[in-house]
Amino acid sequence: MPAHKVLIVEDDAHIRRLLRVALERAGHAVSEASTAREGLSLVDIAKPDAVLLDLGLPDRDGLEMIQLIKARSQATVLVVSARDETAEKVAALDLGADDYLIKPFDTEELLARLRTAFRHRLATQAERVNVTAGDVEIDLEHRRVRRGGEVIHLPPKEYDVLAELAKRPDRVIGHAHLLRTVWGPAHESHVDYLRIVIRGLRQKLEQDAAVPRLLINEPGVGYRLATGER
Template structure:
């Protein structure tokens, strides 16, 4: 299973450097942002598992940003701030932050709080991470796909597209949505990439690839995963 990805949001380069070194040594993958705008962009593109958020950002108050970063119940948020006032801590927690650490902080304590937050995230979402449609199942937590009980090996792009469809079975996802999820925003017009991946998925997952019943095409729009 890939290492957890953590987004550091802090306008002080020295703090980001310290946190990056600490987290990298602990085995985490790290993404950095120095402004609220960069943080929102990094969250959308890099999809971190946890966010370390400073409240004193130059372009937007961190309290407002805390609610936006946690609004979809995805990444966990730990506020790491020099603000010591109780009302600030309460406000951050009320807006969706999972924990609050005051600067200056002890790195061992911060790592322990990160482990707790990530463990809670996995426990909370575990029941929502397995999707079964017909003879095919996907465990989003373990990144495993099975057909009739046997594990199916997908390429990274095949897995990214299938996982995105599996998160919302029955819903049509546009070509642009799937391309963005698997390739990033730079490839949103390259629908041929998506067609190649879908052909591969059908070969591996459908009973009769030429007559798909699982991975359905919505002409001119996108694809959906059958909900039956």
């Protein structure tokens, strides 16, 4: 039985073939679409577990597609695009993409990112409330954080930012999402607020705050909580 159902939405036939071969080798069931219209139709018909989405589609911009897919499906959305500008990554993540891979890409890295996304999806479905990153344990149900078994007391904003990162570990969470969720919509541009909170978290949770290994910055995009599970 195939591991998962994966939909490729990509107008380049060569890339579709490359992705299909890699995905089928990994045991996945694959469907393909060369346009946004075909892709949305297959989201409804094939009900994929994941969608590999190109942003440069001939009939609709891929950024619009992210919202349309998320509105009708629980599928993981992995953007696979030649657009390498930071603004494009930020926009895709803020619109709901689960990950972003730049062309040209290594198929083994793509499969690894899919495995990570599927693990996190299962954890979410199981209502996972405990996340471990290094020697840090985050209990989302009881709002409790431990490092090396010792309870760490965090100010509310620090805990709220950490909790948002812990809900989607190993995935980049955009600045705007973190600011909107923790501070409110009026503060989406106040990235300095976020930097101050991350600095405080690193001082309390990292072995060496100057060389962070848990709270990782993606310049111009956002932050991720590294658990080492990928």
